[in-house]
Amino acid sequence: MADRDLDAAIAATRFGLGARPGEIEATKADPRGFLRAQILKEGADQPQPGAATSRQRIVEFRDYQKDRQVERRVKAADAKGGDPGAPPQAPEARDPVKMAQRMLRDETGVDFASRAQLGATTPDAFRERWALFWANHFTVSATKLQTATVVGPFEQEAIRPHVFGRFGDLLGAAETHPAMLLYLDQAQSIGPDSMAAHYMGRGPARGVGAPPGVQPGRKAGLNENLAREILELHTVGVNGGYTQADVTEFARAMTGLSIGGLKETDDVAGTTIFRGAAHEPGERTVMGVRYPSGGKEQVGAILTDLAARPQTARFICGKLARHFVADDPPPALTEHLVRTWMRSGGDLAQVADALVSAPEAWDPTPRKFKTPYEFLISSWRAAGGAPRDIGVLAPTLNALGQKPFSAPSPKGWPEETEAWAAPDAIVKRMVWAQKFSAAAVAGRDPKALAADALGARLRPVTATAIARSESRGEGLALLLMSPEFQRR
Amino acid sequence: MNPTRRHALAAAAGFGVSLSFLARQAFAASEGGLARRKLVFVICRGGMDGLSVSPPIGDSAYADLRQSIAITDKALKLDGGFALHPALGATHALAQAGEARIVPAVATPDRARSHFEAQDVLESGGTVVYGTSSGWLNRAVGSLSKQRKVEAISIGATAPLVMRGPTPVSSWSPGGVVDGEARLPTLLQDLYKDDPILGPAFARGLATESMAQVAMTGLAAQAQPAAADPAPMMSGPAPATAQAYQRQGQDAARKLGATVAGFMREAGGPQVAAISLDGFDTHANQGAATGQLATRLAYLDAVLDGLHAGLGADWKDTVVVVATEFGRTARINGTEGTDHGTASTALLLGGGLKAGGIVGDWPTLKSAALFENRDLAPTLDMRGLFKGVLADHLGVERTALDSTVFPDSGAVRPVTGLV
Numbered sequence: 001m002a003d004r005d006l007d008a009a010i011a012a013t014r015f016g017l018g019a020r021p022g023e024i025e026a027t028k029a030d031p032r033g034f035l036r037a038q039i040l041k042e043g044a045d046q047p048q049p050g051a052a053t054s055r056q057r058i059v060e061f062r063d064y065q066k067d068r069q070v071e072r073r074v075k076a077a078d079a080k081g082g083d084p085g086a087p088p089q090a091p092e093a094r095d096p097v098k099m100a101q102r103m104l105r106d107e108t109g110v111d112f113a114s115r116a117q118l119g120a121t122t123p124d125a126f127r128e129r130w131a132l133f134w135a136n137h138f139t140v141s142a143t144k145l146q147t148a149t150v151v152g153p154f155e156q157e158a159i160r161p162h163v164f165g166r167f168g169d170l171l172g173a174a175e176t177h178p179a180m181l182l183y184l185d186q187a188q189s190i191g192p193d194s195m196a197a198h199y200m201g202r203g204p205a206r207g208v209g210a211p212p213g214v215q216p217g218r219k220a221g222l223n224e225n226l227a228r229e230i231l232e233l234h235t236v237g238v239n240g241g242y243t244q245a246d247v248t249e250f251a252r253a254m255t256g257l258s259i260g261g262l263k264e265t266d267d268v269a270g271t272t273i274f275r276g277a278a279h280e281p282g283e284r285t286v287m288g289v290r291y292p293s294g295g296k297e298q299v300g301a302i303l304t305d306l307a308a309r310p311q312t313a314r315f316i317c318g319k320l321a322r323h324f325v326a327d328d329p330p331p332a333l334t335e336h337l338v339r340t341w342m343r344s345g346g347d348l349a350q351v352a353d354a355l356v357s358a359p360e361a362w363d364p365t366p367r368k369f370k371t372p373y374e375f376l377i378s379s380w381r382a383a384g385g386a387p388r389d390i391g392v393l394a395p396t397l398n399a400l401g402q403k404p405f406s407a408p409s410p411k412g413w414p415e416e417t418e419a420w421a422a423p424d425a426i427v428k429r430m431v432w433a434q435k436f437s438a439a440a441v442a443g444r445d446p447k448a449l450a451a452d453a454l455g456a457r458l459r460p461v462t463a464t465a466i467a468r469s470e471s472r473g474e475g476l477a478l479l480l481m482s483p484e485f486q487r488r
Numbered sequence: 489m490n491p492t493r494r495h496a497l498a499a500a501a502g503f504g505v506s507l508s509f510l511a512r513q514a515f516a517a518s519e520g521g522l523a524r525r526k527l528v529f530v531i532c533r534g535g536m537d538g539l540s541v542s543p544p545i546g547d548s549a550y551a552d553l554r555q556s557i558a559i560t561d562k563a564l565k566l567d568g569g570f571a572l573h574p575a576l577g578a579t580h581a582l583a584q585a586g587e588a589r590i591v592p593a594v595a596t597p598d599r600a601r602s603h604f605e606a607q608d609v610l611e612s613g614g615t616v617v618y619g620t621s622s623g624w625l626n627r628a629v630g631s632l633s634k635q636r637k638v639e640a641i642s643i644g645a646t647a648p649l650v651m652r653g654p655t656p657v658s659s660w661s662p663g664g665v666v667d668g669e670a671r672l673p674t675l676l677q678d679l680y681k682d683d684p685i686l687g688p689a690f691a692r693g694l695a696t697e698s699m700a701q702v703a704m705t706g707l708a709a710q711a712q713p714a715a716a717d718p719a720p721m722m723s724g725p726a727p728a729t730a731q732a733y734q735r736q737g738q739d740a741a742r743k744l745g746a747t748v749a750g751f752m753r754e755a756g757g758p759q760v761a762a763i764s765l766d767g768f769d770t771h772a773n774q775g776a777a778t779g780q781l782a783t784r785l786a787y788l789d790a791v792l793d794g795l796h797a798g799l800g801a802d803w804k805d806t807v808v809v810v811a812t813e814f815g816r817t818a819r820i821n822g823t824e825g826t827d828h829g830t831a832s833t834a835l836l837l838g839g840g841l842k843a844g845g846i847v848g849d850w851p852t853l854k855s856a857a858l859f860e861n862r863d864l865a866p867t868l869d870m871r872g873l874f875k876g877v878l879a880d881h882l883g884v885e886r887t888a889l890d891s892t893v894f895p896d897s898g899a900v901r902p903v904t905g906l907v
């Protein structure tokens with residue numbers, strides 16, 4: 001029946017990442033069931049099984065920083081003409097410049113390309129899109145040097161395993177992951193009245209060594225960045241009813257949450273640790289709730305409460321509806337998601353099921369304009385291919401304003417059409433589509449590719465334009481640039 | 489490039505719908521002084537630290553509050569107890585010539601200290617977040633368009649809110665080259681003719697692209713414009729050192745400024761432009777005369793330098809406004825940085841500026857004067873600054889400023905006497 005044809009096309013394009021050849025045909029029997037079957041308790045797929053861990057990457061970055069310091073000292077000594085006195089040389093394999101290049105190209109580049117290849121080839125693209133939503137919700141961006149190589153590992157370790165679990169577990173995993181602690185400056189935050197701060201202010205007391213991780217003489221204090229963004233962006237949202245005082249109290253409670261560094265033993269280097277000595281002592285009040293003094297249990301209790309708040313359900317369900325359905329989604333859809341969230345205690349598998357079961361999510365009119373990443377991945381899917389490496393992704397994504405792993409702020413990538421459909425961006429999409437299509441069409445029939453990619457969503461006017469195209473490449477480019485392919 | 493060649497290029501780009509910029513040559517020439525005026529709005533995202541942009545070196549509390557990140561000895565001196573950050577050399581030279589002024593304690597009406605809320609308020613021109621979904625610059629252009637044709641452009645791959653809205657504006661970023669031989673642009677215009685978003689956007693994009701090719705040929709010996717982003721991760725040759733990386737970024741920034749200037753000097757080109765820069769959120773290891781913030785300020789300075797150089801004789805008709813969503817805490821925080829604050833510095837630049845000291849009052853950094861005992865207190869509403877520039881420089885009417893451009897802002901008086 002016609003409706004089921006349309007639903008199959010919507011399932012693959014709106015909820016997935018665009019149809020690969022044959023996908024819509026195979027989905028027709030049961031479009032909703034096709035999506036539900038992709039909800040797995042185990043979480044989302046891993047782009048790189050056995051990839052480097054965030055811990056390895058952080059330790060590697062610290063080695064690189066040490067080698068840079070040595071290099072600078074040697075250079076400074078050379079410039080003075082003095083004898084630095086047999087400077088320690090960095091091992092050949094750790095030449096700092098080569099290392100930095102390798103970290104960016106080979107590691108971050110491979111991480112990103114692997115994710116794009118998974119997106120382009122997976123038969124379970126709803127599961128992948130669901131994971132991408134959460135990775136963007138808990139944005140860690142490579143815009144900081146310290147986080148440039150840990151975005152991929154962060155997604156693999158903190159996000160993907162938890163995307164169909166309880167939101168509270170996902171929240172805990174994301175906020176305490178070393179990549180997040182680095183990105184939002186939590187790792188260095190120290191309670192102003194903590195043992196560590198007193199030590200740093202006074203200098204070492206007789207007979208008392210420095211608490212681990214504390215450098216005497218450095219100024220110690222609070223950094224409220226992560227606390228603020230958890231409230232504003234990750235849980236209750238900007239209108240969630242918190243004040244500046246709540247932000248500061250929460251930041252105090254979070255002190256101690258840090259990353260094992262040079263002063264700790266090797267087994268915790270680069271992992272999340274709780275430094276009791278840096279924790280601000282005392283009870284805290286956040287959003288009207290009092291939390292007795294304690295160490296990491298205090299911050300754990302606050303996160304648990306934030307996860308359970310109805311403002312959190314409302315804020316995130318609204319985001320889900322905006323991401324999957326429309327910039328201005330039907331209120332009934334959001335309500336439906338909120339009810340499921342509250343009833344299930346934030347069970348994300350049930351929320352995902354509620355999303356694909358809601359009639360409002362299946363409106364035939366496509367209202368979402370694809371982001372550059374979605375556009376590129378869906379183009380590869382339409383052509384039945386996959387991006388070869390980072391070299392074919394990065395220049396285009398940079399030019400279209402979505403630099404790999406580099407969301408402009410902790411808010412993540414923008415969601416709304418206006419952000420992506422600027423005049424210049426459409427022209428750049430066309431320039432890319434032209435080149436891509438010429439290479440990707442490879443003797444195939446663009447009419448068939450169009451029918452496969454859009455199914456019942458293909459409009460007659462577009463089909464006619466493709467049928468009249470002068471070359472196969474032009475035909476595929478018309479498909480990719482058509483209004484219905486640009487939307488989902 | 490002669491006009492015939494230019495029109496040939498435009499035709500080759502395949503747009504039959506809108507020759508918006510190029511066809512209006514005669515029209516623009518016939519207008520008087522106001523039509524020559526140019527306005528560039530530069531948004532520095534992330535909460536740019538005004539106390540580092542224009543260090544109040546004459547304020548006795550400054551060095552104490554800022555400690556290791558205070559900028560004192562190396563600061564570039566201005567009159568009246570202020571200075572500019574050492575990375576702002578080109579800006580300082582303009583200030584010395586009376587062509588740049590600082591607005592050291594300005595803020596939007598927003599007090600929530602959220603980047604996203606504050607940027608929304610800065611760009612929408614409202615008083616509360618989500619007050620309106622269009623930008624004040626777009627509505628100002630809309631208001632002027634009732635009297636004369638005014639073109640506007642935003643620079644960057646995504647359109648900033650300040651330029652979004654009912655009045656169509658162009659956007660451009662470096663890198664796109666339209667194949668003039670292909671039929672695709674014409675076919676797509678056909679496919680987009682009933683599409684309310686793609687249709688107009690695509691026509692404008694093509695028109696701008698063809699204009700860009702004209703503007704770029706005016707830039708001597710610059711084969712390939714660098715991207716607006718100084719660090720094109722994982723593409724292009726990697727520079728050998730961090731310094732080379734920074735220099736590359738600044739060269740790119742200067743070219744970006746010069747290219748925008750080239751657009752604006754085109755006959756019938758945009759009178760109004762918006763440029764968006766990010767990376768000013770310095771919670772940790774902010775640095776002082778050098779460091780993280782200094783690098784971003786050097787980039788900003790290079791954009792401004794490129795604009796100044798590229799505008800040439802038109803600089804005397806230009807005002808550049810640099811603003812950020814909020815300033816940062818008056819005190820250094822526990823991680824050698826600063827957290828979200830309230831008032832910050834805006835910069836005004838242009839050949840037509842009236843000479844004068846700082847714009848607005850200085851609240852001082854005495855602890856009793858700090859806003860909520862943590863931030864520099866605002867003495868000026870950002871909207872008053874914008875209104876003053878829009879009124880005196882571009883001739884936007886007061887009634888429009890008070891109602892449509894900045895809704896319900898009758899009580900906020902324009903800052904007069906700037907140009």
